[in-house]
Amino acid sequence: MAISPYILDLREHVGHDLLLLPSVSAVVVDEDGQILLLRRADDGRWSLPGGAVDPGEQPADAVVRETYEETGVHVAVEHIAGVALHPVAYPNGDQCQYLNVWFRCRAVGGTAGVNDEESLAVGWFSLEELPEVNPYVRLRIDTALGDGGAAWFARPGERHEALRVPDAL
Template identity: 65%
Template sequence: MSISPYLAGLRKHVGHELLMVPSVSGVVEDGDGRVLLERRADNGLWNLPSGALDPGEQPATALVREVYEETGLHVRVTRLAGVASHFTRYPNGDRCQYVNVWFHCRPERGTARVNDEESVAVQWFAVGELPDLHPYVRRRIDTALADGPAAWFVQPGEDFPELSVSDVS
C-alpha cells in the first residue's frame, strides 16, 4: 500500500512505533442499493475505499479524494455515518491506531474501476450478497446504511473486538 510523504517522513523518525493516524472511509451506495468495495492488493481482502488525511485536509474532502484515487469514481458525501479508532499492525512491523471517520456517499459521475496500485478489483455488491468481510468493515456498512441522521460511535465503557489489534497480512 502506498504511504503519503507526510507519514513516510514520520516513520523515518519513529520507526515502527505506534502512530495515531486520522483516516476516512466511504460507504458508496448506488441508486440500486449496492455498495462499492475494493479488493486490496496487499492482502486480497474486500474493503471500503479509505485512506489517511493529508495535512490541512478536511475529512469529507479526503474521502472524496481517496474514493476517486482508488476507484475513479466521483462521489457526493451525504452524511457522517460513524467514527471509531482501530489498531493495525503491518507485516513490516509498523503499528497504527487509525481514528476513522466514515461517511455515506452517492456516486456522481465516472465508472468504478481499479484506479491505482492499492486494489486489484473494484465491484458493486448488493447488501444481501456481500463477500466475506472483516467485522469492522461490515459495521461501517451497516451503520452507514441505517436509517437516521445520527452517526455511530463507541459509547464510553463499550468494547468491540473488531476494533482491537488486527494484522494486515
C-alpha cells in the first residue's frame, strides 16, 4: 500500500504541511551476507525496505510487515541498529519528518521480488557491489552491520550529513 488511510486522513486536515511520522526500515542480510535493496517507484533510487508504522503497531511488527509487503521476503528481527529523524520532501509538496527506527534483520523465507507498486526492482547485493545509494541508506547499512552493540543515534548537537534536509525525492 503506497499511503496508509491514517496518513491520507491527516493530509485532508493539514494539506502539504509538515507531518512527524513514526517509521521503520530493515537492513536485511541473507545467509551469504548479501543486503536486500529495492528500487523505489517514486524516485528510481535504491533503498531499504521500510515504511510508516500504523497506529497501534509495534515498530518490530511494522518492519516485518513492510519488508514482506515490499519485497516478498520474510524476516526475523535481530536488533535495533539505529534511530534518527529524517526529513523528506515529496514531489507533490508533502513535507514529512520520519522518526525512523532501523533494524538489522535476517532473511528467513520468501522470494525476493517486486511485491507491490512501491518498488520497481528488488535484489540482493554484496557490500562490494552495492548500487549507488544515498548517504542515509549507507548510514543505516553501516550501522546495522557494525558490532551489534548499542543502537546508533545522532549525538546531541550533531548534524550528520546523511540527515540533512533533502531536495524533493
